[in-house]
Every structure is written in C-alpha cells, then in structure tokens.
Amino acid sequence: MSKGKIVSIHSFRGGTGKSNTTANLAAQVALTGKRVGVVDTDIQSPGIHVLFGLDETKMGKTLNDFLHDKATIREVGFPVGENTGDAEGRAQLTGKNLWLFPSSIRGREISQILKEGIDFNRLNEGLQSTISEFDLDYLFIDTHPGLNEETLLSIATSDILIIILRPDNQDLQGTSVTIDIARSLDVPHLLLMVNKALPKYDFAVIKAGIEAQFNAPVAGVLPLSFDLADNASNDLFSLKYPEHDWSKALRGVAEAILAAQ
Amino acid sequence: MNQDILDFLRNTEIFSGLADDLLQTVAMSATSRALAAGETLIRKGDVADSLFIIKQGWLKIVTEDSKGDELILNKCGAGEVIGEMALLDSGLRSASAIALEGANVLELSRAIFMDVLDKNPKVAFAIIASHSERLRHNTFYIEKAIDWSLKTADGDYSFVESTQPLSADARANGDKAAELLAAFFTMVRKVKEREDGLKKQLEQLTFEIDQARRKQDFEEITSTEFYANLKEQAKTLRQKRNQS
C-alpha cells in the first residue's frame, strides 16, 4: 500500500473557508516539490475547481463518472501544473505535480448521485488508487460541511484531519463533536485551523484558548480579510499575495502538514 | 493696493492692537505668498528669518515620530500666526509647516517684526501672555496625560468613570492641548472597551461549549450501523497501512 497521506479538510458550518484553504494548502505543498492531489468530495455543492481555473467548458471526466464506473481515476485527474492559465498566482504552479479530481457541476449528475447514495467502498478504493496511480505524497480532500456520510468516510480514511472553525460559539460547539468523532475513528493527526478571525483580537490568545478547550493543536489563526474576499474567487490567494497575513498563517498550516509523520 | 492686507491684519489677534501707522508699515513690508497644496512653507531645522500670517487656507504643523513617520502637531488657518517662536528663541525652526490645500500667507521679516515689538510693547505683551498661558495650560494637561498613561499601563481605568470627558468647546476654541487630552481620553476609553470586549469574547470561546449537547450529538452519529461499520473498516485500513 502506498505511503501517500490523505489530508481531509472539514468544517462544521458552510462557508468557513474549506475550499480556499484546501486549494491554497495543496498549492503550497506542491510548490515544495511534493506530488499532490485534490479531491472535491463536496458532491452536493462543488466549488474548488474554480480556484484552479477549471470551468464547465474545460471540465472533462469527473468523480461522478468514476463512481459510476464510467471513467478511470486516471481520466478524472486534471493536471493543474499543465493548465495554469494566465492567473498570476496559479502561474507559479507551472510544471508542478498537482492534480485536481473534480466533482461534476452538472445538476442532473449531482441529483443522481445524491439520490443513489455513494458507494463508500468504491470511494475509499478510489482514494487509495488515486494515491498509488499518481504516486501521490498527499491527497487533499475538500468536504461538504457538517457530518454527513461522505464526510464521515473521508474523516475515517484520513491520516491528517484539518478542522477549520471560526472563533465563535456555534463553530466551537460543532467542532467539539467532530473532534470526538475523529478521536473515536483514531485519526492519527488532528489539526485545528481558525479562519475569519477578526484582526482586532489577539490571535495568540485565540489559539491558546482553543487549544486549552480541545487539547488539540491549532496550526494557524487566519484573519478575516476583505482582500481575500475580493480576490480569492478565481486565483490562489497565497500564491498571488505571499506577504499577506492570511498567506503567512496559511503557510504555517502547510508546514504543520509537512511535519506530521 | 495694500488696503485688503491692512484690513486683514487689523483682524488678526497679534496685530489688532497696533496703531494705524504701525499697521501700515507692517502691511507695506509684508509680502504675499501663494502656496500649492502639499507645498512646504517652513522646514524643520532651517534658520528662521521671518514669520507668517495665514491669509487663507489651511496648513499643517508637522514633525516626525521616532519611526520617521509624519506626526501632525497642529492645524492652522486664516488669521493665525506661525513661525514667530523661532524669531524669539533659538532661531531654528522647531517644526515644519506644509499647506494642506492651496493657501495664501503674508511673510513678515524678522527685522520688521522686531521693530514692531520695539515700538509697541503691547504686541510683545500679547505674545508673552499667549505663550505663557499656553505653557501653563500645557503643563497641566501634560501632567494629566502622564498620570493617565501610567494608570492605563497598569490596567487601572478607574479615572475613565470619574472624569468628565473634555468638552467640545475646547475643540471649538482651538485649544490643542485640551484636544490632545480629549483624544487621549477617547483612546483610553476605546482601549478599555476593546479589552472588555476581548475578555467577553474569550469567556465565550472558552466556556460556552454545551457538554451535554456535545455528548448527545456524538452519540446520535456513532449509534448508527453505518458508523459501526465505518469504524471497523477504518481500523482495518489503518492496520493495513501500518503494516506496509
């Protein structure tokens, strides 16, 4: 079995920044020369492809085709390093080993798979064979918010689970349950990441408070930033603006992933 | 030709008490200067040879803070006299003056100014009085500001409750020292508010997880057959990975 690591990115609530974080983390890790894959298992509302410059016209085979036995995983992998386009940030990925495994954005295919439910063994095998076929060091999984069955599966198979939360009570409550689940499923590495923290707060205090609450490491506290909200939709923010506080904190999280053995 | 200058001077604070002939001399020897927005009229450290009376427009009086960033000390407008201090003491400019917008000033040479002072002690008294008043004022405010700074550093905000916020008329009077203190006071109040807000936020962060609900949610998810299978599969998966 391959030694590649599965890194799932999860959050209790929607809109917490999973897709942006996943895409930027994957890009940062790929920049170090690692072989990286990104799977969008948010089958209900896929979104990460946009950050990699993939739109409906360019999208070929998808995860849905694979789950329906209509495509091999090889066919689904979209080589980001060969299709960086002219976006300033993404252009730095030219020649890097990074593949995206997109979910279908066609409404009919989405409702079909939701109706049938996902074959979990197939998805699990799919993840494993993705790692071995592409000889990946890291496979990042962008998930649907909350604890539905696909998400539980991705948590169960992950080597590293990153839970993103906003520093407020609702997220803390939801995150506490996910942490308990991750521990019950023996996930080897659990990392917390705070996103959308109001810059007026002391991030060190937020980090210490959450770590004490959950007895789990906070790998980064990323600020709420209008720069990000304005610029993040179609390029990789941390590549385009490497000196921004959000990007610096994100690189800290990437380092924590690379350090996890 | 100098009539408008004459009328203007008669309405300024320092020269209002001058006899007509002296005022005439001042008006005749003053030269008009137009400034573009952003233009520097006085440069800190330069040798001072004249004073300026602002006819129209606003200037900022600036120096630098320890990081080299511009620090605005004051804003002066029509009718105010600037640069007279350097004529009376060291002779070097203690701050810079920069036009905030298009402005007009009258420049009066040191020689004429000294002559006016000689011939009209009232002007000298007016200047001395205004300076010493400013000084007395500032000393009081500086002492207050020092006291408050020390208290703030210790986290003692008791004075915020026991002090009347400085009145808006200090601002209206152009009393810069009082304005400084008012700004200082506002700053401390905001710092205190932020600190209180942060404390509250942290209390929420640290203490508001409903443990009963957490347990209930956890059990709801883990009691399903799906979960039991998943846990089993995950275990096998991890064992396999560890072996390879």
Ligand SMILES: Nc1ncnc2c1ncn2[C@@H]1O[C@H](COP(=O)(O)OP(=O)(O)OP(=O)(O)O)[C@@H](O)[C@H]1O
């Ligand atoms: N730190 C931040 N500051 C400001 N805006 C942010 C920040 N992080 C993410 N956003 C914005 O929040 C929105 C949601 O981000 P994103 O799509 O990455 O979240 P998500 O968790 O994947 O959402 P979903 O649950 O819908 O899949 C986006 O518009 C994104 O630009």
Ligand SMILES: [Mg+2]
């Ligand atoms: Mg998303």
